[in-house]
Amino acid sequence: MTHLEERLAERGLKLLKKEAINGSHAGRIYRIEAVDEENQKANLVYKEYETDRNNELHLYLKYSDLIKQFNKVVTVWDSRPKAILMHDLNSPLKKDFELRSGSDKRNLIERILDRLAVLHSLSVGKNANGLPTHETTSDWHEWCVDQMNRLCEQNHWTKTEWIKTINNAYEQLDLKNFQQQCPRVITHGDPHLENIFLKDGQIWLIDWEWAALSSPLRDITILCQDLYDTRLIQFVKESYQKVLHNNDFHIPSEEYQRDFNYFYIDHTTMMLAWEIEKYLQEYTSEEKIKEIIEFKIREINRVTNELGVS
Numbered sequence: 122m123t124h125l126e127e128r129l130a131e132r133g134l135k136l137l138k139k140e141a142i143n144g145s146h147a148g149r150i151y152r153i154e155a156v157d158e159e160n161q162k163a164n165l166v167y168k169e170y171e172t173d174r175n176n177e178l179h180l181y182l183k184y185s186d187l188i189k190q191f192n193k194v195v196t197v198w199d200s201r202p203k204a205i206l207m208h209d210l211n212s213p214l215k216k217d218f219e220l221r222s223g224s225d226k227r228n229l230i231e232r233i234l235d236r237l238a239v240l241h242s243l244s245v246g247k248n249a250n251g252l253p254t255h256e257t258t259s260d261w262h263e264w265c266v267d268q269m270n271r272l273c274e275q276n277h278w279t280k281t282e283w284i285k286t287i288n289n290a291y292e293q294l295d296l297k298n299f300q301q302q303c304p305r306v307i308t309h310g311d312p313h314l315e316n317i318f319l320k321d322g323q324i325w326l327i328d329w330e331w332a333a334l335s336s337p338l339r340d341i342t343i344l345c346q347d348l349y350d351t352r353l354i355q356f357v358k359e360s361y362q363k364v365l366h367n368n369d370f371h372i373p374s375e376e377y378q379r380d381f382n383y384f385y386i387d388h389t390t391m392m393l394a395w396e397i398e399k400y401l402q403e404y405t406s407e408e409k410i411k412e413i414i415e416f417k418i419r420e421i422n423r424v425t426n427e428l429g430v431s
């Protein structure tokens with residue numbers, strides 16, 4: 122019997138099918154089909170961690186009451202190989218997001234924002250004592266410049282102004298010394314559309330590796346990273362301010378705007394670096410990476426200019 126078969130057997134489950142979910146993941150992830158003693162089928166996902174990368178597992182153990190409100194976790198194994206078993210939530214929202222109509226996209230975004238507002242409104246003391254605090258640093262900036270340089274070495278189509286735009290934004294905004302303005306809340310830390318699902322009429326969030334105390338705008342600007350439409354990004358920005366207000370979470374507009382803009386630039390830079398990584402690992406086509414870079418650089422420029430300091 123394999124580890125997985127033994128582990129399922131402990132829970133009265135028999136493995137029928139196992140299929141790897143391929144991609145550049147933090148561990149080995151399998152979609153599995155199993156049956157219980159009453160012959161009821163269960164569709165599950167098993168995520169096994171690399172030995173040096175299991176922060177997520179510790180969060181699942183320590184903050185299980187919190188996370189189980191947002192992800193359908195079945196069980197967690199702290200012994201080797203460390204792993205979690207979850208219900209299969211079907212496809213992440215990223216899969217067909219671009220095929221949806223404008224109003225459909227906005228409806229879906231509103232549902233995600235409502236769900237994030239629930240997380241952001243939870244009491245830190247009751248739910249997340251000891252959760253680390255996220256601070257903006259120069260890490261994403263440095264990583265992105267390194268990635269841009271790697272890209273330049275290999276491709277003639279790169280533009281030197283890309284790095285200039287990023288450097289200019291960080292310098293003008295003094296981003297590495299930025300202090301968040303909004304109150305510290307529990308943030309998921311990585312709610313892009315590959316980590317968000319709609320199942321049984323509810324929004325679910327997986328991949329809690331980066332959960333930390335931070336500004337609510339930390340999450341909102343990560344969500345924006347899968348949107349390639351400036352109007353939709355503006356819609357997110359405006360909608361979430363209203364959602365917080367409706368949840369009796371009142372943040373002065375100036376503080377909200379400031380956190381949004383700064384976190385948005387930092388996360389757009391981070392995501393640029395990650396997108397370049399996926400291109401270098403051949404998960405993305407040349408045509409696609411060019412579109413991604415052009416859009417994100419335009420966005421960094423737009424927001425830096427809006428702040429009136431470039």
Ligand SMILES: Nc1ncnc2c1ncn2[C@@H]1O[C@H](COP(=O)(O)OP(=O)(O)O)[C@@H](O)[C@H]1O
Binds near residue numbers: 146147209
């Ligand atoms: N519970 C789940 N249901 C359906 N798909 C899942 C589930 N967990 C993971 N996946 C799939 O595996 C991918 C990677 O899982 P994730 O936990 O986000 O790992 P990583 O840290 O590598 O991003 C997800 O984007 C999704 O496609």
Ligand SMILES: [Mg+2]
Binds near residue numbers: 316328
């Ligand atoms: Mg993920």
